[in-house]
Amino acid sequence: MATSITDHFLVPKHYLLPKEQAEKLLEERGISAEQLPRIQKNDPAIKEFKPLKGDIVKIVRNSPTAGQSIYYRRVV
C-alpha cells in the first residue's frame, strides 16, 4: 500500500498491550476483560499488528480538554 492510514494525524496512536501489562491493567482497575469496549480484529488502525482475539489495544488520543487521554479496547 502507498500510505498507511495509521500515519494520518487524525488517527490516534494504537499500541498492542503486552500480556503482563494487560493483566496488570485489568487487575488494577478491577475490570473484567468482557467489560472493556471492543475493537474489531480487522480494524484498519490495528490491522498491522495482526492482533489476536482477546488482545488489549491501548489508544492514546489527543484531546482538546485533557491534553492526552488513554483508552483501552479489547480485540474481538
Added chain:
Amino acid sequence: MLMKKIHSVEFQIISPAMIRKMSALEIKTPDTYDKDGYPMEGGLMDPHLGVINPGLRCKTCGQKMKQCPGHFGSLELVRPVVHSEFSRRIEMLMHATCEECGRIVLPEEDLEKLRRDVEAQPKHTEIIAKKIVAKAKKITKCPHCKAIKGKLLLDKPTNFFMEKERIYPTQIREWIEKIPEQDLMLFGYNPERIKPEWFILTVVPVPPITLRPSITLESGIKSEDDLTHKLVDIIRINIRLKDNIDAGAPQLIIEDLWDLLQYHITTYFDNNTAGVPPAKHRSGRALRTLVQRLKGKKGRFRHNLTGKRVNFAARSTVTPDPFLEISEIGVPETIAKELTVPEIVTSWNKKKIEKLVKDKDKAVYLIRPDETRKKIDETNKKEVLEELDIGYKVERRLRNGDIVLFNRQPSLHRLSMLAHKVRVMPGKTLRINPIVCKPYNADFDGDEMNIHVPQTEEGKTEAKELMYVRDQVISPRYGGPVIILDEDGVSGLYVLTMKSTEFTPEEAMQYFYEIGITNIPKPDRGKNYSGKIIFSQTLPKDLDLEYQTKTCRVLKKTGLCKNCVKEKCEHDAYLKIERGKLKCGVIDAASLGEGSGKIIDALAREYPSEVIEKFYFDTMRLITDILTKRGMTVGLDEYEVSDKIKEKKKKIVEEVMEEGKKLVEKFSRGTLKHIPGRNLEESFEIEMMRLAAKSKEKLEREIMKEKLGPVLSKNPELNTMVMILSGSRGSSINLMNIAGFWGQASVREGRPRRGFSDRLISLNKRSDFGVDAGGFISKNFLEGMNAKEYFYHSMGGRQGEVDTGVSTKVSGYLYRRLANSLKDLMVNHDGTVRTADKNVVQYKYGEDGVFPMKTVQGKSVDIEEEFRLFKKKK
C-alpha cells in the same frame, strides 16, 4: 430484600393443548347478555371468565373481584386458519421443505454440515435459517423423495398459493407437521417446545373479562369493549361456517366463509395488518385490537409501563412574582391543602407534631407503624393525640419552607426540573420569580407547570442538595450563568447605573430600606446619591472586577469609539468594581447576560449560593421600582431617520443597482471572476448576495451612529436605543430592518430561485437575474414594501416558518433516541463511565474527568484569573 438475577428468558409459542388446558370454559354462543341483562351461559361474558362486578364471586375460582385474576376461555375453530403474525415463518418453512416427505430439500451432506454450524453457534440460527431458505428456493426436485417442488407464493398476509393454486390452512398444517425434528432444529426451533404446526390456529384463547370490561353508560346502555366485538364476529362466522358445512353447502360458499373467518382472526390480532382493510366499529372508527393495545406511544408499554402517573403532584398556570426569591415558589392555598408530607414521629419532634395535630387543618392522616391509616378531623383529635407515639407517622399539609420539585415540559435538560422552597399564598396560580423563566423556558402566556412533593427525608435532601435553584445558576453545559436577569432586568439596572441617574436622599433611603441596608453610605453627588452607589449596596464587600461593558462593544462596532481610555471612558463603558463599589461603568448584558455575565459569574462561583440569591432578590426590587418610576417606552418616531440618512440610503440602493447591473453583464458575457470551488452561476449568486450584504452593513453603521448619539447624552430618553446599547433586547439588525432597508430576501442561504419559469414572480421580465428581480428589498418596515418586495419577503418568511416546525419535530425525536441510549450510563466511584451491566464506556468522565458546571466557560482552569490572584498576593 431478597434480590435475584434473571438468568434468561425463553419465549415460546402456546400450543393448542395448552390453550385447551388453561381454558375455564368453551365459548359456544356469540351472544353476550340475554334480554334481562344477565350474561349468557357459554357466552363471552360468562362469569366463569372472571368477575367485574364488585360483590359477586367468580364461578371458576370462587374469589371476589379484587382477588380473582380472570380466567381464559377457548374457542374451537371449525376450520383452522393461519396466524397472520407467523405467516412469514410458515412461508420460510414451506419454501425450504418438500411437500411430500417434509424434509429440507438440500442434500444430506449439506444438512450434516449445517447441523454442526447450529451446534457451534446456537445464537446464529436466524441467519442460518435464512441461508437454508435462499438455497432451497432454487431447488426444484427433492433430493430425498425425488418429488417435484412447485413454486410457492404468499399473498400477504395469509393466503398461500402453490403453482397459482390456493392451498388452505388444513393442507399447510399437514405439510409442516411432516417436517422431522432434526430438520426443525436447523431453523432454530426447539422441537421439544415449539411445533410449527401451532402457527396454524385450531383453537383460539378467549381472554378473561377483566381484559375487556364492558362499560355501562349513564343512559343505562351497555357498551362492549373492542376485543369483545371482535370475538363476537369470530364466533358468528365460526358457527355459520359449521352450519354450512353440516348442511353440505357448495365448496365455494364454504371457502368464502373460511376466508371471512381468516379475516376476523387476522384483524383480532392486528387491526393494522398490511393488505387487510381494518375492521371498523359501527360508527366507522377502527377497532383497537391486541397489537394496537401494546404498540406505540399510547400502547401498554410506553403509556402505562414506562410512563406511569404519580401521586403528590399538582399542576397549574404559572404567573410571575418579582418579590419572591429565585428559589421560592408560590403555591396556592388550594394546592397546599391537597398535597401532604409524611412526618415521622421521634422523641425529638413529638411535641411539635402533637401541636400540629392539635392545630386546625394542619395534619391530615395518622399512619400507624403497621401502615394502617386514620383520618384526623375535629371529632377524633383526642383519640389521635392519645394514640400518637414514636414510630408513628403524621401526614401533614404542605407548608412554607417545604422542598418541592418544579418542572415544565418539554424537559429538555436537567434545568427543566429544579427544587424550590414552598411559599403558600392566596390565589390560584403557581408563582415564580421571572428570573427562573430562563432555565424552564417558561413565559406567562398560559404556561402550566407541575410540582412534585418528595415524601422521604432522602428525597427531600437529594432534591435540595442536587437541584436547588440557587445552586444551579451556572450551567452544567457550558460553565457560564444560565439563571440570569434579561430584558427588563438588564434595562432596569442599566437605567439605575447610568451616569445621569441621581436620587434625592429621600428616594435613596427608600431603596436602602427595601434591600435592607442599615449602614447608610454617604451621598456621593453633593446632597444626592448616584445610582451606582445604590447598586453597589447589593454587591459583596470584597468583590473586585474590571472589564469592558456591552455598551463598549456596541460602540466599537459602530465606530463611535476607537481608543480605549479605560476608567476615563466618556461613555461610561468601562466597568470597574473595587471592594464591592461600582467605581465606573454601567451594568448591562456584559455583567448580567447568559453565558458570560461577569458579575453573575463571579457571585455564583466565588461565594456561597446565598449571595447570588440575595443579589437577585435585592436587584429585582430595585429594578421593579426604577422601571415603574422612570418608565421605558418605545414609539414609532424613534425609528424616523434624518434626511441625511435618507439621502445616503437612496445613494446606497442606487449603488447596489448599478453594481448589480455590472455583475449581470459580466455574468452573461462570462467574464465574471470565479470564486474558488464554484462554477460561474454559483459565483454570480454569491457575488450578488455579498453585494447586498455589504450595502446593508454600510447603512446599518450610519443609522446606528445617528441613533446612538442621543443615548450617550446627559439625559437620554429611555427607548429602543437604550435596549440595544445595554444588550437587553434587539440589535442593530432589527433597527436596520425598521429604519433602513431589508436587503436581500434569502431562501436556503441564497437568493430565492423557485417560482415561475425563468423568473421569481410574474411581475418581472423572464430571464432577469438582476438585483431587483432577484429578491432585493430596498424598503423598510416603517415605509412599507411594494408588491414585489412583499412577495420576496414572504419567500424568506416561509422558510423560517417551515424551519421552526421541522426542527422542533426532528430534534424532539433525535433527543428521544439519544436519551434512551444514554439514560443508564453512570459515573462510578472509580471514575469510569459505565453502562448498567458495568461495561466501560469511558475510563475517565469526558476524557478529562472534569464536571463542566464547575468549570470557567468550559475550561477546567481559568489561567488568567489564577494569574491575577497570584499577582495580587504578591
